[in-house]
Amino acid sequence: MADPSSYRPKPGQIPDSPGVYKFRDEHRRVIYVGKAKSLRQRLANYFQDLASLHPRTRTMVTTAASVEWTVVSTEVEALQLEYSWIKEFDPRFNVKYRDDKSYPYLAVTLNEDFPRVQVMRGAKRKGVRYFGPYGHAWAIRETVDLMLRVFPVRTCSAGVFKNHQHKGRPCLLGYIGKCSAPCVGRVDPEEHRELAEEFCDFMAGRTGTYIRRLEKQMTAAAEELEYERAARLRDDIEALKRALEKNAVVLADATDADLIALAEDELEAAVQIFHVRGGRVRGQRGWVTDKVENVDTAGLVEHALQQLYGEESGDAVPKEVLVPALPEDLDAVGQWLSGRRGSNVSLRIPQRGDKKDLMETVQRNAVQALGLHKTKRASDLTTRSRALEEIAEALGLDSAPLRIECFDISHLQGEDVVASMVVFEDGLARKSEYRRFQIKGRVGDTQIWHGEGQDDVRSMHEVVARRFKRYLAEKDKTGEWIGEDAPEDDGRPKRFAYPPQLVVVDGGQPQVAAAQRALDELGIDDVAVCGLAKRLEEVWLPHDDDPVVLPRSSEGLYLLQRVRDTAHDFAIRYQRSKRTKRIRTSPLDAVPGLGETRKQALIKHFGSVKRLRQATIDQICEVPGMGRKTAESVVAALAQAAPAAPAVNTATGEIIEE
Numbered sequence: 237m238a239d240p241s242s243y244r245p246k247p248g249q250i251p252d253s254p255g256v257y258k259f260r261d262e263h264r265r266v267i268y269v270g271k272a273k274s275l276r277q278r279l280a281n282y283f284q285d286l287a288s289l290h291p292r293t294r295t296m297v298t299t300a301a302s303v304e305w306t307v308v309s310t311e312v313e314a315l316q317l318e319y320s321w322i323k324e325f326d327p328r329f330n331v332k333y334r335d336d337k338s339y340p341y342l343a344v345t346l347n348e349d350f351p352r353v354q355v356m357r358g359a360k361r362k363g364v365r366y367f368g369p370y371g372h373a374w375a376i377r378e379t380v381d382l383m384l385r386v387f388p389v390r391t392c393s394a395g396v397f398k399n400h401q402h403k404g405r406p407c408l409l410g411y412i413g414k415c416s417a418p419c420v421g422r423v424d425p426e427e428h429r430e431l432a433e434e435f436c437d438f439m440a441g442r443t444g445t446y447i448r449r450l451e452k453q454m455t456a457a458a459e460e461l462e463y464e465r466a467a468r469l470r471d472d473i474e475a476l477k478r479a480l481e482k483n484a485v486v487l488a489d490a491t492d493a494d495l496i497a498l499a500e501d502e503l504e505a506a507v508q509i510f511h512v513r514g515g516r517v518r519g520q521r522g523w524v525t526d527k528v529e530n531v532d533t534a535g536l537v538e539h540a541l542q543q544l545y546g547e548e549s550g551d552a553v554p555k556e557v558l559v560p561a562l563p564e565d566l567d568a569v570g571q572w573l574s575g576r577r578g579s580n581v582s583l584r585i586p587q588r589g590d591k592k593d594l595m596e597t598v599q600r601n602a603v604q605a606l607g608l609h610k611t612k613r614a615s616d617l618t619t620r621s622r623a624l625e626e627i628a629e630a631l632g633l634d635s636a637p638l639r640i641e642c643f644d645i646s647h648l649q650g651e652d653v654v655a656s657m658v659v660f661e662d663g664l665a666r667k668s669e670y671r672r673f674q675i676k677g678r679v680g681d682t683q684i685w686h687g688e689g690q691d692d693v694r695s696m697h698e699v700v701a702r703r704f705k706r707y708l709a710e711k712d713k714t715g716e717w718i719g720e721d722a723p724e725d726d727g728r729p730k731r732f733a734y735p736p737q738l739v740v741v742d743g744g745q746p747q748v749a750a751a752q753r754a755l756d757e758l759g760i761d762d763v764a765v766c767g768l769a770k771r772l773e774e775v776w777l778p779h780d781d782d783p784v785v786l787p788r789s790s791e792g793l794y795l796l797q798r799v800r801d802t803a804h805d806f807a808i809r810y811q812r813s814k815r816t817k818r819i820r821t822s823p824l825d826a827v828p829g830l831g832e833t834r835k836q837a838l839i840k841h842f843g844s845v846k847r848l849r850q851a852t853i854d855q856i857c858e859v860p861g862m863g864r865k866t867a868e869s870v871v872a873a874l875a876q877a878a879p880a881a882p883a884v885n886t887a888t889g890e891i892i893e894e
Contacts, residue, residue, distance in 0.1 A: 238262070240297045244283045250276040255307040256317045258325075259300035263734075266325035268296050268529070271314040273565070275305050290530035296329045311568035312575070319542045331505075331525050331539045341368040341519075342376045344389070344436055349425050350397070350418045351432035353380055353389045360547070367439045368511070368519040382475045384414040386450070387435040390428065391415065440513060440551065447473060491515055493556035493591075494544070497598035498536055499606040503527055506606035507540045510598050513554075522605045538563040545576050553577035558586045558595055619791055620663030626792030627738070630784050631777065633764055637738035638662055641703075642799045643751070644742035645675070645695045646807035652814045655699040656807035659736070660799050672810045673699050696747045700739065701754035707735055708758060735763055742800050744769040744783075745776050752778035768800045827866070827873045834861050838870070849874045 255275040259268040272278030282289075282297050289297065308314050322330050343356035347363025355373050360366060368376070380391065390397065392407060392415075400407055400419040410417035418428045450473050457466035495510045504526055511519040523543065531539070537559045545553050553576045562585060563569045573581040586592040624636035640660045647653040659669035675695045739755075741747045748767035755763060766784075767776040773793065774783035786793040823845060824835045841859045842848040848856075848870070856867035 238298055238301050240283050240286070240300070243300070243302045245279070245303065250279055250305070251307055252276040253307050254309070254311050254314045255305050256314050256321065257303060257305040258321065258327075259296065259329075260302045260304070261299055262301040264302075266321070266327050267300060268327050268329040269318055269321045269325065271311075271318040273311060273314075275307070279303065279305070292329070292527070293530045296529065299329075311565050312571045315542070315565070315568050315572050319546045322542075323546070329529050331527065331529055331531055331536065340373040340376060341366045342380065342439065343367075344432055346429075346432065346436075350390050350428050352393075353384075353391050353432075353435065365436050366552070367436075369521050381414075383435065383438070384409070385475045386472045387431050387438065388414055388416040389432050389435050390418055392419075439518075491556065491591075492554045493558055494554050495558045495586075495591075495595055495598045496537065496540055496544075496560070497595060497602045498533060498540075498560055499599070499602035500527070500533065500536065501606070504606065504610065505536050506602050506609060507536070508598050508602040508605060509540075509544065510594065510601075511554075512594075520601070522601070524605070524609045533561040534563050537561050538565075538569060541569060541573070545573060549576050550578060553581060555579075556582045556584075558584065558591060560585065560595070560599070620795070623663055623791035623795040626786070626790055627795065630775065630786055630792060631738070631764060631766055633737070635737070637736070637764070639734065639736040640738045640740060640799055641736040642740040642742065642803040643696060643699055643703075644800070644803040644807040645692045645699070646804075646811040647675075648811065648815060652811055653695055654807060654811045654814060655695060656803050656810060657699070657703060658799065658803045658806055660795075660802075663795055665802060670806060671703070672806070673702065674814075675699070692743060693746045693750045696741055696743065697750035697754045700741075700751045701758065704735075704755060704758050704760055704763075708760075735760075737764065739763055739765045740796060740799055740803075741765070741767045742770075742804055743767050744774070748776045748778055766796075768796050773797065823874050823876075824870065826876075827869045830866060830870065834859075834866075837861060845874070 252274050254271075254273055256269065256271045257275060257279060258266050261267050270278065282293065282303075286294050286298070306317065308317060321327075341356050341360075343354055344365040344367075345352045345354070345363070346365050347361075355376050356364070356366070384391070388409075391409065392400075396407065397419050400410075404420060406415065406417035406420050406422070409415035410420070410422070416423045416428055416431060418425070423431070450469050454466050454469035454473065457463075457469060491512055492514065493512045495512065497508050499506045499508075504524060506522060506524045508522045509520065510517050511521075523540070525536075525539075541557070541559075541563070553573060555577075557573065562583065566583065570581065570583050573583060586595050621636075624638070627633070628636045638661060642658050642660075644656050645653065646656070653675040655673040655675060657671040657673070659666045661669075675698060739751055741751050744767055748765055751767075752765045755761070755765065765778055768774075769776060769783070772785075773788075774785055775793075775796065776783050786796075824830060824838065837859055838848055838856070839845070842851060853864065853867045853871055856862055856870055857864055862870075
């Protein structure tokens with residue numbers, strides 16, 4: 237625990253101007269990012285008597301080992317820089333909302349020649365128009381199915397599109413009128429894009445225009461005695477109205493707004509957002525966070541706004557944002573939101589009427605979400621704590637192993653030998669810390685063995701030695717001193733800088749002994765080692781002739797099995813990817829300067845590698861983009877490479893020509 241007075245800046249050293257500050261720990265990791273109108277006044281609050289600080293603030297300042305700041309010209313710049321640093325450094329003491337699920341969006345890929353309507357999850361992509369999020373993917377598909385009658389936009393994947401383009405006939409949706417069939421040229425790219433943009437306009441809330449237009453067309457068709465066309469238009473209108481009915485009108489004035497509500501206690505907070513477009517609820521989402529910093533409702537609202545709109549622009553930021561409490565820097569946040577949208581954004585608390593009633597509904601959802609989260613987490617925390625305690629007791633550890641690393645070796649008959657390292661912290665997988673290794677037969681510059689064949693023991697020794705040699709290197713570079721002569725550091729988490737309390741290996745006594753020998757050779761004596769053998773799920777310890785047998789109902793055994801199985805799956809995926817890459821290699825890969833485009837051009841021109849091998853230099857030069865020097869290199873490479881064995885039809889024994 238550090239004394240804040242040991243790194244407190246000297247009087248008069250901190251400027252009295254807006255800025256953003258960072259607290260770093262002894263390993264130079266950024267642990268907290270904050271902004272202030274006056275850096276001098278704000279930072280002075282952190283260096284008071286420890287007894288007067290909030291417990292969370294006290295924990296942060298005693299964990300930190302240094303503080304630094306950056307001066308900016310305005311509060312809006314401070315807000316933008318704070319958001320960027322929180323995203324970049326992922327500080328442990330900042331409030332970070334996390335999605336309680338991966339919400340599906342209705343997406344229109346306007347960045348393609350023929351835009352596609354589809355369900356999308358995950359990070360948003362440039363050039364794609366999003367609507368939602370929705371609670372369920374089936375709700376999106378039902379809505380799209382109704383709207384395709386009026387807006388027959390493409391919904392097929394790129395593979396299906398190219399397949400029907402090659403066949404020259406549309407898919408089923410093209411035959412039943414729910415796709416305009418751009419794959420066979422029924423509409424040109426401009427007409428199809430216009431359909432997609434009309435679809436987007438309708439989803440964005442501009443619904444009345446299209447319904448009135450269809451009603452006029454239906455009336456005109458009936459007057460001209462075109463009853464079949466009028467009936468079809470009538471059905472189109474009904475389909476659009478049914479799609480609209482799925483989102484009830486909640487605000488009568490066709491408002492575009494986001495409503496944000498919070499439910500919180502001393503330790504956690506839940507936020508719920510309703511996205512209202514055209515007066516209808518178009519989407520809903522929720523986040524939950526641990527209150528790791530001393531923050532009030534206004535601060536939580538500000539963090540939620542940063543999380544929600546930090547990477548959005550244009551219409552994705554609505555004209556109006558309704559919140560339960562206004563941020564402390566209201567003007568700066570308002571300017572920032574307006575800058576993201578490109579026009580004025582109103583940020584306020586609803587006081588009366590429909591908006592206040594809807595906010596109460598959002599608030600009830602937030603309360604329910606927090607209650608559900610706490611119920612799930614209470615059970616989860618209890619189970620994980622019991623599992624870690626059982627492991628510590630069974631292995632004779634001084635304390636619960638809060639960080640566990642597991643290693644596994646994977647190969648196929650001695651080829652493509654690889655290893656995996658997975659990390660569990662507090663009993664939960666930390667995927668950003670997973671690592672993969674190619675077995676080389678050496679540690680650093682020291683050759684240990686040839687690195688081939690089925691030798692899991694030497695492979696395990698190598699991978700553990702390499703991992704902890706990197707740890708010692710990072711420790712020497714970053715972790716032992718803080719001061720003016722400390723090395724420059726960007727504050728990001730280091731790849732191998734943090735040691736585990738327990739190393740688990742997938743295997744029995746030989747693998748455990750190899751891992752322990754690697755640690756002993758490096759002089760590391762504060763990391764425990766054990767192995768989990770698959771046959772009887774026995775736990776092996778170094779230097780013990782008999783295994784530790786945990787009860788089959790033990791939560792500790794369940795956790796060790798989960799860690800081991802995760803490492804096994806991760807290693808197998810890597811090994812398979814290497815094998816697939818090796819199998820798919822071509823003799824053309826050895827030609828210097830021959831890129832993927834010209835490789836494909838050669839194969840397309842000659843039909844196969846076999847026919848290319850029979851071609852002359854002059855024939856190869858006929859391929860567009862191929863010069864004589866490259867053609868000579870191709871001929872030389874193919875001459876050196878052994879021809880592949882011919883394919884055989886297993887049913888008839890016939891040799892299949894390429």
